[in-house]
Amino acid sequence: MKRTKTTTGRNMDTGRYGELKGILEERRREILSAVQTKIKDVRAEGSSGMMHTVADAAESSESDIQDDIEFALIQLKAETLNKIDEALRRLEEGSYGYCFECGEEISEQRLRALPFAVRCKDCEEQREIAAQRDRLASQRSGRSSLFLDMSS
Ligand SMILES: [Zn+2]
Numbered sequence: 665m666k667r668t669k670t671t672t673g674r675n676m677d678t679g680r681y682g683e684l685k686g687i688l689e690e691r692r693r694e695i696l697s698a699v700q701t702k703i704k705d706v707r708a709e710g711s712s713g714m715m716h717t718v719a720d721a722a723e724s725s726e727s728d729i730q731d732d733i734e735f736a737l738i739q740l741k742a743e744t745l746n747k748i749d750e751a752l753r754r755l756e757e758g759s760y761g762y763c764f765e766c767g768e769e770i771s772e773q774r775l776r777a778l779p780f781a782v783r784c785k786d787c788e789e790q791r792e793i794a795a796q797r798d799r800l801a802s803q804r805s806g807r808s809s810l811f812l813d814m815s816s
Contacts, residue, residue: 692748695741
C-alpha cells in the first residue's frame with residue numbers, strides 16, 4: 665500500500681479511508697437487514713394476530729402500542745441510515761473522521777464504537793465536563809427560583 669504524504673494536510677491515506685468506509689458500510693448493512701427482518705416480523709405477527717384481536721380488545725390496543733414502537737424503531741433506524749449516508753459523503757469530501765474542535769484524527773477505535781462521533785475523545789470529554797457544569801449551574805438556579813416561588 666502506497667502512503668503519500670501531502671502538504672495540503674487533509675488527504676486521508678487510503679488505508680484509513682478504506683477502514684472508515686468499511687465501518688460505515690458494515691453499519692449500513694446491519695441496519696438494513698435489521699429493518700428488513702423487523703418488517704417481516706411485523707407482517708407475520710399481523711396475519712397470525714388477527715384472530716386474537718377480535719376476541720380481546722385489550723390485546724389489540726396493546727398490539728397497537730407494539731406497532732407504534734416498531735414503527736418508531738424503524739424510523740430511528742431510517743434516521744441512522746441518513747446519518748451513515750451523510751458520513752459517507754463527508755468521507756468522500758475528506759472531512760469525516762476528523763475532530764470538529766481541534767482537527768485531529770478521531771481514532772478508528774472510537775469511530776468503530778461511535779461512527780458519528782464528530783469530536784475526538786479529549787474534546788468530547790471536555791465538552792461533557794462543560795455541559796455537566798452548565799447542568800449543575802442551571803439546576804442550582806432552578807432550585808433557587810423554585811424556592812423563591814414557594815416563599816412568595
Ligand atoms: Zn479534538
